[in-house]
Each structure stands twice: as structure tokens, then as C-alpha cells.
Amino acid sequence: DAKTTQPTSMDCAEGRAANLPCNHSTISGNEYVYWYRQIHSQGPQYIIHGLKNNETNEMASLIITEDRKSSTLILPHATLRDTAVYYCIVIGGKNSGYALNFGKGTSLLVTP
């Protein structure tokens, strides 16, 4: 699976958009980009995933660059409850089990 690089931490003011970047320059053509988050003392929670096109759901938007070497997760109106560790994960292709390689993620702090 392709390795991802994320900033260690970010801050965002409540009500503003939170833009979380992820670099995955070695991604293969059949690998997906997944985002999960983990709120303190809870299990990880799925947010969104995509292959090539930008995706949007009720939680967030995922913007994938045309060369697919990087992506951005956008939380359009961050709330205090969005404070969590956000993981960008690339999986698929030859990975038979689709096990998730979480890395260390980005710790997002949403402030009042």
C-alpha cells in the first residue's frame, strides 16, 4: 500500500472550514484514498473515500488532485465535536485483506 504523509497537528476555529492535507505520491492506479477519524477513547470512524473524483457526503468533502498524489479532506463548518485524530489511508490493489494502515494521522483541534 502507498505510504501517506500528514501534518502532525492542526488548529481550526469553530464554524470555519477545516482543510486537512494528505500526500500519497506513490499511490497506484487502483488504490483508494480513505479517511477515518478517531475521537478520544473511541474506535475509529469512517468519513469518506474516493478513487479519482472528488467526493462529498454529509460529513465531509474529499478533493483528490488530478495526478492523485495528494488529497484534502474538508470539514465545511467545523464544530468542537470534530476535534479528533484524522487518518488518511491508501488501500486496495494487491492488498488482499484491505487492512487499514493508519499511521499517526493529524490531530485536529477545533477551538471556540
Place this chain on the structure above:
Amino acid sequence: DTGVSQNPRHKITKRGQNVTFRCDPISEHNRLYWYRQTLGQGPEFLTYFQNEAQLEKSRLLSDRFSAERPKGSFSTLEIQRTEQGDSAMYLCASKIDPGAEAFFGQGTRLTVV
């Protein structure tokens, strides 16, 4: 369906003792995964099942660890002769097919004293 259920939520054990954790996945989810998470780190993959078959094991899964999923339903993770380094959160996840989202339980926090 209430999601992925893990029991117990917390376990304190003495070094050298055996412990067993249970995971009840979401009904009809044929894939089940175990992860371990230590403080400040992201979850690390341990093993996964497709139905009752254990198809992949991480190098993290030493000989003291064993996992089962009888009849492709619930799963158990046993650690024999626990060591202090086994102290961690053990997470279970399930999904219905390879490309779908994984649903995680709340985890079992193990403390070895």
C-alpha cells in the same frame, strides 16, 4: 443492530496470565479485523478473517496471540502469558465486502501489571 460490540471494555491482568477478548461484528459482515493501538499511535493491524477463515496475520501477532472466528460469527482474541508490552487498546472492526467502510467497536483496553 447496535454496531460492533467488544467485551470486556477494560481488563487488568497480572503478567503471565492469559486473557481473552470477544468481538461481535455487525450481522452479515463477512470480514472481521483485529487491531492494536498503543498510546499516541494509530491502530496497527493484527489479523483478519473472511467468514471463519483467518486469511492474514501481521508480524505483530506473536505465538502468544491466537484468534478464532468459529462459524464466521463472533471472534475471540486470546493472549497467553501476557507481558507488560501487551498493554494496549485492542480494536475489532467488521465490513461487508472488500471495498466497503469498516465499522469499529469501542475497543478493549488491556493493562498488564
